[in-house]
Amino acid sequence: MDMAGQNSNNSSDFVRKLYKMLEDPSYSSVVRWGDDGDSFVVLENEKFTKHILPKHFKHSNFASFVRQLNKYDFHKVRQNNEDGQQSQYGPNAWEFKHPEFKANSKDTLDNIRRKAPAPRKQGQAQDGDLPIQQIDLMNQQMVAQAQQIQLLEASNHELRANHQTMVQELVRLHRTVLNHDKVMQDVMKYLNSVDAQQRRNSKALFPNTQENAAGTNLTPTSQNIGAADDEIPASPLQHAQQLMQEYNVDSQLNFTGFDPNYPQQGNGMRRGPGSAHSSVSVGYSKLNDGQLEQMVYPTGGNNGIDPMYSEHLPNIPYPMPGKEIDATELRTKYAETRKKSNYNDPGWIRNPRILLVEDDPTCRQIGAKFLHSFSCTIDTALDGLEAVNKIQEGAKYDMILMDIIMPNLDGVSACHIVRQFDRTPIVAMTSNIRQDDIQMYFQHGMDDVLPKPFTRKSLLDMLEKHLIGLKKLPAGMEPPPPHGVNPSMTTHSSGPSIRDDMSAAASPAGSTGTWNSPSQYSGVSPVAPGMPMQYPTYMDNNTAAYHQQQTSPMNPNRGMPPAPMPPQGITQQLMRGPSDMLPQDMKPAKRQRVSGTYGGPPMTARQQ
Amino acid sequence: MADAEEFDFGDNVDTATFEQILDMDDADEDDAHEFSKSIVFGFLDQADSTFAKMETSKYVRPDKSIHVVRTLIHYVLRKDKDLKELSSLGHFLKGSSATLGFTKVKDECEKIQHYGQKKDETGATDEPDEEKCLRLIGQSIAKAKTAYDEVKRLMEQYYAKLEGNA
The missing domain is CATH 1.10.10.10 (Winged helix-like DNA-binding domain superfamily/Winged helix DNA-binding domain)
Structure with a gap:
């Protein structure tokens, strides 16, 4: 030895x-x-x-x-x-x-x-067998590894779907909070006026306590009417602060209400985005016409569209588009301006490029004709799948008009997919305009809703609202912008900056009688293709897990950066002055802080 | 340009909506009404085939004259799917008829859409009785076809008149 x-x-x-x-x-x-x-x-x-x-x-x-x-x-x-x-x-x-x-x-x-x-x-006799055994073993290992890879891929898909859901939820919560902020601003404003009034009359009046949400409708002279319900008399401003905290608690509740299993629940619409996404990753093999015909209406109407957590959502007020009103408007319009040349050039600095996604040939032809009469360059897609293909292949549009119920891929799912890599304004064109429908459209990244049947005027209004950056100012005919317009902001011509311009120009109080379009809120959204400097900063603040998500091979360009969800502290900062009122150059700094302090990605990372 | 207001469509057509389409016709072209005409008659063809599709779904209900048991099994399996498909077809036709202002057709199609979702005609309340929904759809299809026939007649008259004038 x-x-x-x-x-x-x-x-x-x-x-x-x-x-x-x-x-x-x-x-x-x-x-x-x-x-x-x-x-x-x-x-x-x-x-x-x-x-x-x-x-x-x-x-x-x-x-x-x-x-x-x-x-x-x-x-x-x-x-x-x-x-x-x-x-x-x-x-x-x-x-x-x-x-x-x-x-x-x-x-x-x-x-x-x-x-x-x-x-x-084992004698020497076995030596010859060994390589074969080893090869067998290696084969088995390889098979096992392949299975593992498949499992990993599956879980990766699932995680990605979860991630998307989280992003969506964050965007939605972001909107919720912003809506709350607006309400609070209103309350604060009102309370300030009440407070001033009260001081003047302080000798005569008790401290009044009518500051609930309904109180905003009361005139200062009717202060005591609503006071009976409130147990503790407090000064209006103290009470307002209490209200704010309640709102913040609400947001917190929304937060805990997140259901990580949500993509696994339910079916139909909810599953739609996820499965659709997986088809994206394999490149969306294009379907030929024959296949299209076989697959008429697989989406099954809006049956599966169940807006989730609608109880947490802010009420988005919108007018039911009365057909009578449209008709009368049209009549007057036509009586005044019977010549269509009045419509011919709405005064674009260049022809807007519009993608019209519509499966119904009648609506598609009419829509295209109307758009053509507004000097737009039109591209059409017959369903959501074709639309996604076009955008993925790099076609650039200034706006996308998207039918909702379409074969192959419905408009909401298509929008959801497009939103992973593109921020072109997307307007839902649909007759399904129940409030929960509309909330769902917004949740999936749509910017606005054009109720069907649309009219030339409603279509033109929508164009002018979202393509304000392409308008010549001053225009020959005054556009009816739904939001206040800051002329200095509207002279940009580059496509991607339109959104920023719009949101910068949008006055928070200017949404009278129109949808509370989320485009108003994009000022605080980190999604800003026109601001490349901002993105790296955003990335730096985030965890490695999020980096992986960002660089996953399926999404080579970029994922959709989740909208930050302002926490209580930030909420109050935001409340002081809406981001829209900030100077343009201050906004990126603000965003960085928001995303750095409490961005979506750390949350997402935790989910993984 | 011939004015749609001078032609009596009754309550079959919403004139304001329809005139929007007419306004898109280019009066300078040889065939002055080519665009609106192609849209209108394109729609009419489309509606015709959609009604045909609706009818095939509708007839899935059991019929005593054919083999009852087999049909029943088929029927139970297919009923829900049929309702959904009918709803989709209703929705589809609703969109185009609304865009053209063919109000009566649109109204019935909207009802078909709602019945197919197992709701009442306004879409506001649930109607769990599938049999009833199918029956109501049958009625609405009949009404929609009547309205469709009327619109078709009117449109043919209208364009004949337009082209007669031209």
């Missing part, structure tokens, strides 16, 4: 010593080559152990010597000949043999190797 170290350095060291020893003729009476030269014989065991072993192998242990021989695959030649004779070398001789160990054959010594210690039972 003590030779093991030496032998491991040169595997044939022991064998060479053995050979050398046998070459010494002076030992021939003790140990010598066998008669045939293919074995060696220890004739005098005792002498060999005492005198020769110590000389050559530095020990005097015959058993050890035999073990060593066995390790090198020498075998003792058995003496039990059939004729009962003793060995030819004498009764006490030990004869050892190895196929490669022969007298006068030094070259073959190198072939004698120490056996592998462990698999002693």
Whole structure:
């Protein structure tokens, strides 16, 4: 055993010593080559152990010597000949043999190797089988790994779907909070006026407590009317602060109401975006017309469209588009301006590029004709799938008009997908304009709703509202902008900046009688393709997990940066002055802080 | 330009909406009404085939004259799917008829859409009785077809008159 170290350095060291020893003729009476030269014989065991072993192998242990021989695959030649004779070398001789160990054959010594210690039972016969076994094993491992990869991919998909959901939820919550902010601003404004009034009359009046939400409708002189319900008389401003906190608690509740399992629940519409997304990742193989015909209306109307958590949503007031009103408006309009040339050029600085996504040929033709009459460049897509394909292939539009219920891919799902990489304004064109429908459109990233059946005027209004950056100012005919317009903001011409301009120009109080379009809020949204500087900053503030999400191979360009969800502190900061009122150059700084302090991504990371 | 207000569409057509389409006709072209005409008759063809699709769904209901058991099984499995499809078809036709101002057709199609969603005709309340929904859809399809026939007649008259004048 003590030779093991030496032998491991040169595997044939022991064998060479053995050979050398046998070459010494002076030992021939003790140990010598066998008669045939293919074995060696220890004739005098005792002498060999005492005198020769110590000389050559530095020990005097015959058993050890035999073990060593066995390790090198020498075998003792058995003496039990059939004729009962003793060995030819004498009764006490030990004869050892190895196929490669022969007298006068030094070259073959190198072939004698120490056996592998462990698999002693497996003879040389198994050596040939080993590679095949190994290959089998490797194959199995590869199959197992492939399965693991599949599992990982599946879970990756799931995570991505979850991520999208979270992003959506964050955007929605963002809107909720902003709506709350607006309400609070109103309350504060009103309370300030009440407070001033009260101070003037302080000697005569008790501290009044009518500041609930309905109180905003009361005139200052009717202060005491609503006071009965409030148990604690507080100064109006204190009460307002209490109100704010309540609102903030509401947002918190929304937050905890997040359901991470939400993509697994339900079916239909909700699953739509997720599954649609997976098809995006395989490149949206285009369907030919034949397939399109087979797949008429797989979306099944709006049956599956169940707006979730609508109880948490702010009420988005919108007018039911009265058809009578439209009709009368039209009549008057037509009475005044019967010539269509009045519509012909709404005064664009260039022709707006519109993508019209509509499966119904009648609506599509009429819509395209109307758009054409407004000097728009029109591209059409027959369903959401085609629309997504076009946008993915890099087609740039100033605005997308999107039908909701379409075969193959409905408008909401299409919008949801497009929103992963593009911020072009998307307007839902639909007759499904129940409040929860509309909330759902906004949740999935739509910017506005054009109720069907649209009229030329409603269509033009929508164009002018969202393409205000393309308007020549002052225009020949005054556009009816639904929001206050800051003329200095409207002279930009580059497409991506339109949204920012719009939101900058949008006055928070200017939404009288129109939808509370989320475009108003985009001022605080980190989604700003026109501001490339902002993006890296945003990234730096986020966790590695989010980076991975960002750089996942399916979304090579960029994911949709989640809208930050302002916490209580920020909410109050925001409340002081809406972001719309800030100077343009201050807004990025503000966003950074918001996203850095409490951005969506850390949340998302936690989800993963 | 011939004025749609001078032609009596009755309450079948919302004139203001329809005139928007007429206004899109380019009066300078040879075929002055090509655009609106192609839209209108395109719609009429489309509506015709949509009604046909609706009818095939409707007839899935059990009919004693054919093998009752087999039909019943088929029917139970298909009923829900049929309702959804009818709703989709109703929705589809509703959109285009509304855009053209074909009010009566639109109203019936809207009802079909709602019945197909197992709701009442306004879409406000649920109507869980599928059999009733299918029956109501049958009635609405009949009404929609009547309205459609009327619109078709009127449109053919109207364009004949327009082209006669031209």
